[in-house]
Amino acid sequence: MTLRRWAIEGRVRFRVVGDQQPERRFDERDLDAFAGVLPSERDRVEVAYVQVSGSSGHESSLTARAEELARTSASGIICVYADRAGGLRKSRPGWAKLREDAAAGKFTVVRLTHEDRPARFGVGWLTMPLATCGSAGG
Numbered sequence: 001m002t003l004r005r006w007a008i009e010g011r012v013r014f015r016v017v018g019d020q021q022p023e024r025r026f027d028e029r030d031l032d033a034f035a036g037v038l039p040s041e042r043d044r045v046e047v048a049y050v051q052v053s054g055s056s057g058h059e060s061s062l063t064a065r066a067e068e069l070a071r072t073s074a075s076g077i078i079c080v081y082a083d084r085a086g087g088l089r090k091s092r093p094g095w096a097k098l099r100e101d102a103a104a105g106k107f108t109v110v111r112l113t114h115e116d117r118p119a120r121f122g123v124g125w126l127t128m129p130l131a132t133c134g135s136a137g138g
Contacts, residue, residue: 006034044075045107049098051083069111078107 006012007024012034014024050065066080079101081094101107 044109046073046075046077046109046111047079047081047098047101047107048073048077048111049081049083049094050113051085051092051094053085065113068113073111077111 003012003026004024007014007026012026013030014026016022017025048066048069050062050069052061052065062082062084066077066082069080070077081098083092083094085092098110102110
């Protein structure tokens with residue numbers, strides 16, 4: 001009841017889900033922030049996804065992009081998923097493995113050099129399933 005009251009008063013963020021019987025949903029990070037609990041860097045598990053267009057060459061570009069992401073990582077990159085494929089290509093082993101590992105809960109954050117690395121169009125359709133696994137970009 002207290003959490004419900006705080007939500008109504010606007011003290012705690014929430015979202016409403018469901019049409020027939022709407023329910024409030026709270027994000028664990030918002031509740032932690034409200035309670036003054038700082039997230040532990042141990043809980044942050046970062047991976048990187050790097051991609052270049054073309055099937056040959058560009059190895060140095062892939063390496064440079066992975067190194068750039070590692071330098072700016074808050075907790076260190078545990079795995080780099082890489083593909084040599086254009087943004088419209090469907091067959092991407094690196095992206096497929098990333099999705100598989102996201103579903104298995106192996107990481108919490110996906111790092112990208114550019115938001116459009118997974119796809120040139122419809123990035124939201126690709127990132128939405130990762131968010132439901134708890135792996136948001138950063």
